Amino acid sequence: MTARSPAAASRRPTAGRSARVAPERASLPSxxxxxxxxxxxxxxxxxxxxxxxxxxxxxxxxxxxxxxxxxxxxxxxxxxxxxxxxxxxxxxxxxxxxxxxxxxxxxxxxxxxxxxxxxxxxxxxxxxxxxxxxxxxxxxxxxxxxxxxxxxxxxxxxxxxxxxxxxxxxxxxxxxxxxxxxxxxxxxxxxxxxxxxxxxxxxxxxxxxxxxxxxxxxxxxxxxxxxxxxxxxxxxxxxxxxxxxxxxxxxxxxxxxxxxxxxxxxxxxxxxxxxxxxxxxxxxxxRHLPYLGLGPSAHSFDGARRWWNHRGIEAYRAALDRDERPVAGSERLTREELALEALMFGMRTTEGIDLRDFRRRFGVDIAARNRRFVGDCLESGLLERAGDRLKPSTAGLAVADTLAARLEL
Ligand code: SF4
CATH class of the missing domain: 3.20.20.70 (Aldolase class I)
Structure with missing residues (x-):
């Protein structure tokens, strides 16, 4: 219809970024x-x-x-x-x-x-x-x-x-x-x-x-x-x-x-x-929760691994004719990739990022690691703090991807 395919979540957002996230497997979100x-x-x-x-x-x-x-x-x-x-x-x-x-x-x-x-x-x-x-x-x-x-x-x-x-x-x-x-x-x-x-x-x-x-x-x-x-x-x-x-x-x-x-x-x-x-x-x-996608091109996610079906209906059908799931490819996301996705998704929703949960999952205190940037954004009204949550304001939502890209791991 318009723009809601989970396929968008398969972007790999880590290129060119420094991170302090340890490489072991991340735990699931709360x-x-x-x-x-x-x-x-x-x-x-x-x-x-x-x-x-x-x-x-x-x-x-x-x-x-x-x-x-x-x-x-x-x-x-x-x-x-x-x-x-x-x-x-x-x-x-x-x-x-x-x-x-x-x-x-x-x-x-x-x-x-x-x-x-x-x-x-x-x-x-x-x-x-x-x-x-x-x-x-x-x-x-x-x-x-x-x-x-x-x-x-x-x-x-x-x-x-x-x-x-x-x-x-x-x-x-x-x-x-x-x-x-x-x-x-x-x-x-x-x-x-x-x-x-x-x-x-x-x-x-x-x-x-x-x-x-x-x-x-x-x-x-x-x-x-x-x-x-x-x-x-x-x-x-x-x-x-x-x-x-x-x-x-x-x-x-x-x-x-x-x-x-x-x-x-x-x-x-x-x-x-x-x-x-x-x-x-x-x-x-x-929220980074598990989902299963069925049908051509559909993407799935189990908390650590993402996989996707054949895009073309012929290849999709050919796999089913062999009695196989029509999966075309998969990738295991590193803990760092998951952390960057969690930042990106968090900045796009008014729920924002649960800082305590983020620390538990990825071992990084985002507010402390980005003290100056977060302070500036709180002051300018792009971000808001509510207990353990760091959330974009309405003005922050308009620049959500930029905010996520500026937050360091
Ligand atoms: S899926 Fe694509 S072609 Fe179909 S109605 Fe939506 S925008 Fe139009």
Missing amino acids: GAGEGAGLYVHVPFCSAICPYCDFAVSVGAAPRREAFVRDLLREIALWREWREPFDTVYLGGGTPSILGAGQLGRLLDAVRSHLPVRDDARIFLEANPEDVAHEAVSAWRRLGVHTLSLGVQSFDDRELRFLGRRHDAAHAQGAVRECVAAGFDTMSLDLIFGLPDQSADTLRASLDTAVALGPDHVSCYQLTVHEGTAFGRRRARGRLVEMPEDEQAARYALIHQVLARGGWRAYEVSNFARAPRHRSRHNMKYW
Whole structure:
């Protein structure tokens, strides 16, 4: 849909940095044991958006059905997974492109082969074009708690630029239908930072979102990736990205409008109306908790090792035909790499870094090691201290990656 793949967590952030973290294996974070996350990647969309760099393709009905059967085989191959799941996230791609019967078979298989808790939260990503009264009722009957709608904008011109198949009127109707259906959490995604997006059109989209009353809003900055249609347009000089200072101004505007409407940021791109609407699933990635990813390109993490599936559906299927898990590669993260990831994730969430837990896991007192820098950031208001936690403020979230990069281990 937009930007939530755990694949982002596989960056290796240590290059060129000095660290005092001993090389032995790190212990798990304090939240370990609260449940693992299960991610299921559905790699089909009705058309490919020009900015998309996910593993997706346009799949007609027979391809989709063949894929569901592949996924059922992969689920069965993970019967030995022991860590109970308290979240099941159907993402993509566009999982709502599958029929309710297919989604039901996947969820049944997940529940019968894997240790899914009775109180696990089920997440489903959907595109407005797939929202219809019958489909929404079926998703509710399947036990979906959180519905995440890929709206991206309520401006027709921006939607056309983004290559989306819905228009603003349809998006509004879809959000209303989903809000009325009574999901525990109704979430919508917006994209900001389009090359010529004015503050006014962004404000209008945000105002519309606020008026529609979702429980959760994700606002992702448009990223132009090489190899995408936008990347090729940029290479030919036909697409110029929004300058950084304007991006920062748009980001500040998002916080301003959403905070006024009652949505508080809890992560760089994510806003919730109340703590219970925060994404329990995405928290797994940010808290360094275990997750299992199924489907092409999906990534998994067990606390120390990360592995990923084949990206192409043919290679993915060929492994399953051999009765093998379709894993393409893996890496064991060093204690230093884990520590740097924990810093990076911590600075991107309002939970920040639990200094005591960080010291227990990695043997480094971050506040003491960075006394001057942390002091300056506390004084300038980029960081805040609450007991054992060092947290980015709203202004700090805007420069989260820079803060993480400046903290020494
Ligand atoms: S809806 Fe568009 S951006 Fe989202 S996964 Fe499909 S092609 Fe990519």
